[in-house]
Each structure stands twice: as C-alpha cells, then as structure tokens.
Amino acid sequence: MTAAAATPTLACSFCLRTADAVDRLLGGPAVHICDACVSECDRILADPSVPFPTMDGLDDDGLLARLRPAADRVEAADAGLRGLVDLLRQREVSWARIGEALGVSRQAAWQRFG
Ligand SMILES: [Zn+2]
Numbered sequence: 001m002t003a004a005a006a007t008p009t010l011a012c013s014f015c016l017r018t019a020d021a022v023d024r025l026l027g028g029p030a031v032h033i034c035d036a037c038v039s040e041c042d043r044i045l046a047d048p049s050v051p052f053p054t055m056d057g058l059d060d061d062g063l064l065a066r067l068r069p070a071a072d073r074v075e076a077a078d079a080g081l082r083g084l085v086d087l088l089r090q091r092e093v094s095w096a097r098i099g100e101a102l103g104v105s106r107q108a109a110w111q112r113f114g
Contacts, residue, residue, distance in 0.1 A: 015053075098113070
C-alpha cells in the first residue's frame, strides 16, 4: 500500500464523488453526503416513486474516479469491524459468539480476526 492510499479520500458516501468534485460535503460520524445527493433525497422524499440515481450512466472516467473512495469505504468498514471484534475479545467474548453474530463459524472468525 502506498502512503497516499493510507489517507482516506473524503467523499460522499452515496455517489462517491470526492470533496473537491462537489460544492458542499456534509459529514457525520460514519458517512458523508454531498449537496447533489441532498437534493436527490429531497426530490425522492417529495416523490418516493423516483429512484435514487445509479452509477450505470457514468462514463468510464466517472466510474474510475469513484474507485478509490469506494476502496477507502471498504477499508474503513473493515477497520471498524476489526475494532468491534477487538473490543469484544478484550471483554473475553468467545470466538464462538463472535462467529455466530457474524454468521460464520468460530474457526472462520478466529482465522479472520485472531
Ligand atoms: Zn453525493
């Protein structure tokens, strides 16, 4: 992993546009949303039959620009999951219970997080 990849890219959690590609980016503890997605949400709340836009209409460059933010989300989610498992292990919760909560075997939980 490069040093640049270690710094998460700040991006909208919904459309994955980076902070420099949007006018405003609002942040919460776990997610971010851009001004364009807030507008889409307003439109959907006014008419629930309107679907949230998909990424199918993006060109290759648009999709490529979203890869790093998507990879950063996966990495952050994995780090959050690992942190929860570490906390449970500090509390001496068994691998069997952790595995059961994750829907995997005790052995699979231990192999992934132990
Ligand atoms: Zn957005």
